Every structure is written in structure tokens, then in C-alpha cells.
Amino acid sequence: MEICDGMTVQSGESEKQTEDARQLFARGVKTYQTGGPEPAFKELERLARFARTKGNTVLASRVTALLGLILLETGDLTGALLQLRAAQREIPNPEECHWYGLLFSLSNITAANVATEQARLTITKTRDQIVEEIQQLTSEIKTKSSHLWQILITPLENSGPETPAIQKIGLHKAVDTIPIFVHLLGRFQVHMRGDSPVALCSNRKGRALFMVLVSHQGQRIHRETLVDLLWRGEDPDIAIGKMHIAVSRLRRALVKAGLGDEPLIFDQSNYALNEHIEVESDLSNFQSHAAIGKELESHGDIERAVQAYIAACSLYQGPFLEDIVDEDWHLTLRSQCEATLLHLLDRLSYWSFTRKQFINCENYCRQLLEYDDLREDICRRLMRSLSYSGQRNQAIRCYRKLQELLKVELGVEPMRETQALFSAILNEENIELASSDNSAARHQNPGEIPLSDTG
Secondary structure, three states, X not given: OEEEOOEEEOOOOOHXXXXXXXXXXXHHHHHHHHHOHHHHHHHHHHHHHHHHHOOOHHHHHHHHHHHHHHHHHHOOHHHHHHHHHHHHHHOOOHHHXXXXXXXXXXXXXXXXXXXXXXXXXXXXXXXXXXHHHHHHHHHHHHHHHHHHHHHHHOOOOOOOOOOOOOOOOOOOOOOOOEEEEEEOEOOOEEEEOOXXXXXXXXXXXXXXHHHHHXXXXXXXXXXXXXHHHHOOOOOHXXXXXXXXXXXXXXXXXXXXXXXXXXXXXXXXXXXXXXXXXXXXXXXXHHHHHHHHHHHHHHOOOHHHHHHHHHHHHHHOOOOEOOOOOOOOOOHHHHHHHHHHHHHHHHHHHHHHHHOOOHHHHHHHHHHHHHHOOOOHHXXXXXXXXXXHOOOHHHHHHHHHHHHXXXXXXXXXXXXXXXXXXXXXXXXXXXXXXXXXXOOOOOOOOOOOOOOOOOO
């Protein structure tokens, strides 16, 4: 195999064919420089066909990329995008092509510009914002296309193997680990070491993209999943363009905030934060403490399980991303977090009652009932705890409140077990004789974890 100006020539190809490729390439570039886009386009199209006929995919890719750059110069963004994408597909080993990363980036920016131009024709409310996006994307295209042009044509007379990739998507140069802490439970905040806040981009979807990535830290998220989450219901082509804009805005903001030169990774259609960004979040800590507590409880280590549950609950400063009110992509995870919290409060109230820590039990029960005031099993536990701690009137009021809620919300009376407990408290009888509830409550919400033992 021979190399001609960075153009791989397949084994067995004659010297004349190699020289023809060299001359056609040089002539196409010269034609563009002296005669303009139209005649140069014809020369380069001829060379591309020649390269494909001879099976020289690297040469075909190089020429096709030049065709894309010429179309960019003429303002034909759609045509340019087709050529740039075709050039990507022609490259047999992207990891060995030192300009593949730049070609990939330029293609994505061009796609974003095409989608944004299309959106501008149909959207008037955000016209100013779209115009600004177009101006920024156009500036990026000019910079990257100029750089790629120089790489492709300089120098034609030199020959030698392609240098290793220096900007392959998915790789990054070694940098020190950058720790950040992200608050997701309650109000969204990002802090670096030293507690200095990180200013994210003003682009709303760019911020949402960052929230998705840190909420699923350690995972790579497919771009179609991101589009479905953040641009659901929009035209796919326009949605992809908007996603590229959001990614570009977020990347620039993270670089400006000091999170490295390549804070985002795109690999095989998946996005993730670069591994050098060490993310810690209250969400991950909350989930970790909850899982540890559950494991300890299953092995009978109740003391340490309770401490883990308390640590998890202390991190829950509010619903997951509570300041997002006009979107719904986060609601599933918000519900999961709330369900976990309710299970933790359930277990804490149970073990507090079992240990005769009635004040703690009352506190945990009331916290849980703030989220789900129809949980009869928790109301019974609270009534027993109040009764044992000498607050009989409070226990009666608890029952009356539950009775009213069930009547208004569901049109039913409390369960027999609850009525029996109320009667025992009202008549100052031994509440131990009132039957305890050892099954899931009748009014328990679907999907909640049933109690195997209730107080």
C-alpha cells in the first residue's frame, strides 16, 4: 500500500493511476482558487468518482469533504451537509484520520444551522434568539471550515502516512480530575471545589441537557433518548438541530467555567460528561444511603440501617429539580425519588415505634403523611404512637382528619382495623387488643412497597 499526499492508494494500483489521482486533486484545488466554485466542483466530482472506482476511500473522503467546503462557501448549507456526511462515511478508519474529529464537528454544526434556518421560517416568537444562534453557528462554521481546508490541501507535494488522530471524538488529552458537586434534590445548583458556583449556559435546553447527564452519571445517553426527553413532539430534523445548538452552548459554558477543553463526550451516538469531571450529587448520595440501609436491614443490622436511612432523608431538601415547572422530562425520576423517601420514612417510623421512640415515630409519620395523607397504615401507627405517649386527643384528631379525607377523596370509611383502633383509643381500652394491620393498606397507592410488618 502506498500513500499519496495523505491519500491511501490500494496495493496493485499502477503508478500512472497514482499520478492521475495526484494531478486531478491538485488541479481541482487550483481550479477553485483561480476559476471559482462551479468549474472546481466538476473537477473534484470527477476525482471522487475516480477514487471510488479504484477503491481509494481515503481519497474519496478527502475530495468529498472539499466539495462540502465549496458548497459552504457558496451558502448551500443543505448540499454542504450531504457532502460532509458522505465524507464521514467514506473514511474506513476514523481513529486513524487526524482530521476526522474536525470533519465530524463541522458536519454537526452545519446540521444545526440547517435545522435552525428551517425553524426560523416557522417560528416567530423566538426569532431574535434563533437569529443569534444562526450568527454563532455561522461563525463556528467559518472557523472550522477554514481549518479543515488547510488540513486537506497543505501540502500536496508531501507524502507520508497519516498522523494519529489528534481530536478523535470520544478521546481527550489527559487532564487533572475536576470535582464538582451538583444539587438536584430541591433547587438546582452546581459547585466546584472551594464551593464556588458554576455558571451554566443561559440556554434552557442546554441546562436541561446537563441535568440529564449528571442525573444519570456514569451512563452514556443515546442522542435519540435525549431528543425524546427534551424535544418530544417536535419535528425530528428540527429537534436534532436544536439538540446540537444546546450541546454547543453547554460545551462552551463548561469550558468557560473551567471544566476542561472537552467537557462533553460524543461516542457512537451517545453523550456523556468527560470522565475527568468527577461528579458528586445529593441524588447519588441519597440513593446510595438508601440502598446501603436496605441491605443492612435485610441482614438484621438495624442500628446501622437506621443511621443510613436518616442520612438519606437529610439529603432530601425538596423534590427532584423542584424549580423546573414548565417541562415534564424529569417527572419520572422525581416520582422515583419521592417513592424512595416514603419508604425510608416508613421504615424509620416503624423502627422508632418498635424501640418505643414515640416522638421520633410521630415526626416520621407526619412527614410521610405530608406526601400521602391517605396511608391508613401510617395513620394507625401515628395514632398508636400518640396514644402511648399520652396524647390521646391528638390520636383522636388524627383519626377524624383521616375519616374526613377518605370521605371527600374516595367516598369511603376507614378500614375495619383503623376503626377498631380508634374505638379502643376513644374508650380508653388497651390498644394492644385492637387488631394490627399486617397487609398492604386498602387505599395504598399502586406501585408502593407494601409493608411486611406495621406498627
